[in-house]
Amino acid sequence: MAAPAAHSALPATCEATVTDPFSQGDIDAVYRAIAARRDVRHFVPGAIDEALFARLVNAAHLAPSVGMMQPWRFIRIRSDAVREAIVQLVDEERLATAAALGERGAEFMRLKVEGIRECGELLVAALMDRREEYVFGRRTLPEMDLASVACALQNMWLASRAEGGGMGWVSLFDPDKLAALLSIPAGGKPVAVVCIGHVAQFYPMPMLEMEGWASRRKLDDMVCVDRWDRKANVE
Template identity: 60%
Template sequence: MNPVPSLANLHFSDEERNTLYRIIASRRDMRHFIPNSTLDDATITRLLQAVHHAPSVGLMQPWRFRRIHDNTQREQIAALVMAERDATAEALGERATEFLRLKVEGIRDCAELWVASVAPDDGTVFGRRTMPEAMALCSVACAIQNLWLATRAENLGMGWVSMFEPTALAELLALPSGSKPIAILCIGQVEAFYPAPMLELEGWRQGGSLETVWIDGGGKLSV
């Protein structure tokens, strides 16, 4: 039996490195899923392990993921999203009609529906004394990104739905006091991944170039 390699000394090949960058570049916020599909327990376990390997400030690990089994609850969650969709359309004014043509969720068709929440504050001070809420939120976002990349590596789609009123969703799921849901996550098989971000394909918005977010004080690196 081969010994398990030490993670501290593990080096990755050029091929493995390039695969990671391909996964990052091909990740998409998916809205279209194959109905009536399922995920096996082994796949779900791998995804959860990816979630729990995420970094967190002060090792607080403030992420909590709720798996939605009940179809009635799916419908209730979908109703919350549709209510916020309508409110968003009203707030958009002249772009309302254009917005309402967009598909904003795959709640009814996805194989798995999870809700990601920020756990109640556990009193962690290390690393978050000046920004306690922000650092907890950022830590959960890291866990969600791990999940997103893991689903793509599994050739599964994932969509992050943010259109909901957090208090209403927390009450619906009877979350512990102090919890705050931040994401409804649709996960499952897809017929194809979008060749570019869906909002670009739909003409809603174009992503900026790398130059728009890169500030190089030395002015030496060309991107």
């Protein structure tokens, strides 16, 4: 039996928006937010507005996801005791990471790697449980569920920067221990501790670049044409 023909027409619901152009100012603002986004570690204490929090979470929820599975789950941390327990888990992994880095361990320990105690809002982003039931787009690439959560967090990051707030993604923790702390069901997995809050100023460049840990590579080294070893010469 022949495969059904692919649909070429847009759904009717798209007709009202497909020709709605962005102004040049809108376009410039998108690129400005992308360029100005920073992984923030330094916060000014103080709660963020509830309406702003709702906008940021909604921005995350508008992200694309493989097979429309929407695998992101967000746990809002309101308890000071739970927040402190997360700090302890991050500190444990920080020490383990320093040991694994060998001669760069001492340099790593001088870096500020999180702002969990200072940030006004703390979330844990997790992958949903029962993800194996979703096959569309994941049969050969099951890790696309994680890519989908990353898209949601990037949406939140850009929205936060556009709103004038800071956001930091912390990945220094044992996922099994954090899952147990937060009663995440079997099959679910925490992938990010997300710090959001007010900032006194934004870093002029990525903090790790400012600290001399690493620098942004040339775009020309990242883009190829037709095959891995043929550079695209992008400027």
